[in-house]
Amino acid sequence: MTRTPVNVTVTGAAGQIGYALLFRIASGHLLGADVPVKLRLLEIPQGLKAAEGTAMELDDCAFPLLRGIEITDDPNVAFDGANVALLVGARPRTKGMERGDLLEANGGIFKPQGKAINDHAADDVKVLVVGNPANTNALIAQAAAPDVPAERFTAMTRLDHNRAISQLAAKTGAAVSDIKKLTIWGNHSATQYPDIFHAEIAGKNAAEAVNDEVWLADTFIPTVAKRGAAIIEARGASSAASAANAAIDHVHTWVNGTAEGDWTSMGIPSDGSYGVPEGLISSFPVTCEGGAYKIVQGLDINEFSRTRIDASVQELAEERDAVRGLGLL
Ligand SMILES: NC(=O)C1=CN([C@@H]2O[C@H](COP(=O)(O)OP(=O)(O)OC[C@H]3O[C@@H](n4cnc5c(N)ncnc54)[C@H](O)[C@@H]3O)[C@@H](O)[C@H]2O)C=CC1
Numbered sequence: 157m158t159r160t161p162v163n164v165t166v167t168g169a170a171g172q173i174g175y176a177l178l179f180r181i182a183s184g185h186l187l188g189a190d191v192p193v194k195l196r197l198l199e200i201p202q203g204l205k206a207a208e209g210t211a212m213e214l215d216d217c218a219f220p221l222l223r224g225i226e227i228t229d230d231p232n233v234a235f236d237g238a239n240v241a242l243l244v245g246a247r248p249r250t251k252g253m254e255r256g257d258l259l260e261a262n263g264g265i266f267k268p269q270g271k272a273i274n275d276h277a278a279d280d281v282k283v284l285v286v287g288n289p290a291n292t293n294a295l296i297a298q299a300a301a302p303d304v305p306a307e308r309f310t311a312m313t314r315l316d317h318n319r320a321i322s323q324l325a326a327k328t329g330a331a332v333s334d335i336k337k338l339t340i341w342g343n344h345s346a347t348q349y350p351d352i353f354h355a356e357i358a359g360k361n362a363a364e365a366v367n368d369e370v371w372l373a374d375t376f377i378p379t380v381a382k383r384g385a386a387i388i389e390a391r392g393a394s395s396a397a398s399a400a401n402a403a404i405d406h407v408h409t410w411v412n413g414t415a416e417g418d419w420t421s422m423g424i425p426s427d428g429s430y431g432v433p434e435g436l437i438s439s440f441p442v443t444c445e446g447g448a449y450k451i452v453q454g455l456d457i458n459e460f461s462r463t464r465i466d467a468s469v470q471e472l473a474e475e476r477d478a479v480r481g482l483g484l485l
């Protein structure tokens with residue numbers, strides 16, 4: 157049976173994450189090895205030529221699943237009929253730019269893109285925001301798309317989730333595949349909280365297996381939370397292939413489901429669970445099934461975790477208030 161191609165829109169397609177992402181989408185890693193895709197690449201006018209170069213390379217791979225590539229600088233065209241929208245392009249912070257300036261500059265990107273998604277995307281559109289500040293950019297886009305169910309707007313904390321699994325595996329000598337139920341709470345920023353109290357290593361509680369609160373507080377949490385800065389320091393450029401890989405993981409899990417006995421972390425609009433104010437786009441532990449996600453309920457949050465979740469959520473509330481003050485919500 158021939159399947160109808162899924163329309164996948166990628167913004168910032170000529171950037172470094174875009175370059176690492178597009179080939180994996182086209183080769184079937186995003187949605188599945190039997191799902192044909194049509195790509196729409198959105199760039200600013202200065203980025204169009206480089207996006208065309210990437211499209212030439214995509215053609216040269218002769219991917220059997222790739223059924224077309226369209227390149228545009230018009231969000232209304234890029235999101236027309238989009239089933240999956242990966243919002244990667246964002247305004248990076250430049251010298252002398254304050255946080256408020258960054259939020260304002262990104263508001264100028266994510267508000268019109270949210271409106272274009274509202275007006276043109278397919279009814280089943282799923283949106284992942286990668287561009288930083290990812291959680292608040294997702295909130296801006298979602299607010300501009302009142303006709304799209306709010307839960308379709310998500311922000312990427314899967315890279316943090318994967319980083320935390322890898323650090324925990326290195327500490328304990330466990331295989332990455334033995335680590336389950338890790339959680340990233342809060343913002344994709346240095347305040348995020350990677351939580352191992354409910355995680356399992358080969359079926360045993362991870363916090364008990366580690367049994368080292370000093371390592372947890374002084375090494376594990378800051379290493380995961382500041383990994384982005386460490387990569388910039390080492391590579392001279394921010395994470396690209398690992399960020400693209402996390403975007404693939406995020407959408408693949410959302411569409412195809414979490415494994416039995418495991419969960420993942422996604423930045424999603426809060427329903428008030430775990431004391432996170434409703435509407436904030438915060439990272440939670442979630443399970444996915446049938447193309448929808450659900451927050452894992454009933455976890456016991458200890459004092460150590462509560463303080464850290466609250467601090468990250470407080471930062472999200474401040475970002476929301478700042479963009480509200482700028483008239484972006
Ligand atoms: N959530 C996460 O875990 C991570 C997020 N990031 C963020 O992802 C974003 C992209 O990173 P890179 O690809 O490395 O940046 P990059 O600077 O290499 O590429 C960004 C691309 O976006 C394009 N762009 C800018 N404004 C646009 C607009 N309005 N519409 C369409 N395209 C637009 C630019 O022309 C550029 O080609 C950054 O904001 C970065 O901070 C990066 C790593 C991890």
Ligand SMILES: O=C([O-])CC(=O)C(=O)O
Pocket residue numbers: 288315383384385387394395
């Ligand atoms: O830190 C950055 O600028 C890029 C990023 O979000 C990450 O690597 O987590």
